[in-house]
Amino acid sequence: LFIKKIWTNFFLADVGKPPLNPKIATLIMQDWVFHYKPKIIDIETIRFEFGEFDYTSAIVGTVNISASPDPFVPLLSVCEDFKIHVNWGECSDCRTRLTGTYSSKIQIRSPKKLETSQLEEWGNEIEKLSASYPLSDGKSPLFKIIHIKNGIDALFQSKAPANSIGRIFSKNHGGIVSVTTEFAGFDKSKWKEYPRKVVVLISMPExxxxxxxxxxxxxxxxxxxxxxxxxxxxxxxxxxxxxxxxxxxxxxxxxxxxxxxxxxxxxxxxxxxxxxxxxxxxxxxxxxxxxx
Structure with missing residues (x-):
């Protein structure tokens, strides 16, 4: 019916139920070589595999594929296992979305490329400020700090600290603050959006x-x-x-x-x-x- 090839290029999918976050695209079939034009492709089962920080690392399941050489020949069917490896992009937004566990984030952006020492200095300052806004269990709300070429992303497990800490940091460094929300996906089964995430952007001076x-x-x-x-x-x-x-x-x-x-x-x-x-x-x- 077909020759199965090794999967090489995949697209992130939003299939079945959460936790894929946020919604990106629809399922793209793996790289197969068909001898006949497929007529029916039905996904039988879907489950998710998780990696570090509970983000989705792979989508696995089974698919029924039916094909026929011409309209007068009955369809031939085969059931195949599939696995889609979720490869997240290298951009800052991709790297923060893959965690799926933060409620807000501070994005500090400079108009120029920065040295590692400068990024570490900013990260340490954010970490110290975070200690003044503990969660109900007494732990710091700061979840993770990510370095990029011209700034940092600080991820928080609650919404309020990011806003307060971002404004304090901005006042001390001459930054301009803008607060937005980030769309976090849509649950079709409940016709309901997932909670939006607060994004505090600090534009640093030139x-x-x-x-x-x-x-x-x-x-x-x-x-x-x-x-x-x-x-x-x-x-x-x-x-x-x-x-x-x-x-x-x-x-x-x-x-x-x-x-x-x-x-x-x-x-x-x-x-x-x-x-x-x-x-x-x-x-x-x-x-x-x-x-x-």
Missing amino acids: FDPDDFVLFHDKTIQIVQYKDAKVEYWDFDRKIKEKMPVKSFIEAKPQMIKGVIEQFQIINFEQKETVAQIMNIDSFDTLYIDTKT
């Missing part, structure tokens, strides 16, 4: 402390981010200023590339002034090279 920035046609230097404000040094006025991070970003500041040298220019009108500043008794005793 500029780091000590960066020189062109802001409203003048040069400033970033000092620090604190309490949802950016503190910077105004070279024109020679003072430190503060303003809300959101207002600062809306002004569309631009990075100044290269090295900026700082000079202090002093104008002296009398030679006595120079003598006083240089702490000498008389200006006449000092030799000055006018060429330098």
